[in-house]
Amino acid sequence: MPLKKAPQTLSYRVTATTYWPEVGQTDDNPMETADGSIIPTRHSSKTRWLAVSRDLLSKWGGPFHYGDKVRVRGISDDLDGVYVIHDTMNRRHRHCVDVLVSERECKKKSGFEGRWTNIKITKYAEPTPWQAS
Template identity: 55%
Template sequence: MPKTLAALPPRTLPSYQVTATVYSAEARQTDKEPLVTADNSRISRHHNSKHRWMALSRDMLKDWGGKFDFGDSVRVQGISAELDGTYVIHDTMNRRLHRTIDLLVGRHERIYGKWDQVSISKVEEDATPTWTAS
C-alpha cells in the first residue's frame, strides 16, 4: 500500500551550535558602505530587529564550503524570547570569525550581547503547492 503524505514523518534538518552577536548598520561595525549587505541587499535607515536579517561567518556559507547560502531562512534558538526566531541571511562576516552569526538590529535599539551555544538550522522551504481560490 503506498504511503500517504500524512503518514510520512517530518524531515529534520541538521542544527549547528554557534556564537551569536548583534550589529548595527554603521561604518564602524561593518565597512565603508554599511547600508549594503554582502548579497547587495539595501538596509533601510530605519531598520530594526523585527526585520530579522543576519550575517553568517564565511565558514558556514556555501561559497566557502558551508551548508548555507544568501537568502536562506534560518531558525535561531538560545538567545532570548526577543531575538529567537527566523532570520534571512543577507550578509557575511570578517574571515577571522568561525561558527558565528551576527543579527542585524537598529542603531537606537540598545541591544548588545554575545551568546554561546546558540542553535541554528535551515528552515526547509515548503514543497506543498500554494492554492488560491478562483
C-alpha cells in the same frame, strides 16, 4: 508504496552577536549587505536579517546560501526567531552569526547588545499547508 524519508534538518551550534550598520562594525558601505541587499533605513531587530561567518556559507564550503531562512534559538525572547541570511561577517570569525539590530534599540533596551554562546541555528523550511486528499 515506499515511505519517503523526512528531509534532514541542518542544525548548528554557534556564537551570536548583534550589529548595526555603521562603518566601525561593517565595511565602508554599511547599508549594503554582502548579497547586494540594502538595509532599510528604519530597520530594527524585527527586520530579521542575519550575517553569518564564512565557514557557514556555501561559497566557502558551508551549508547555507544567501537568502536561506534559519531559525535562531537561545539568545532571548526578543531576538530568537526566523532570519534571512543577507550578509557575511569578517573572515576572522568562525561558526558565528551576527543579528541585525538598530543602535537605538541597544541604547533603549538592555539585552540587545552582547555575545551569546551555544546558540542553535537550524535551516528553516516553510511548513506545508494542510490539504485534504
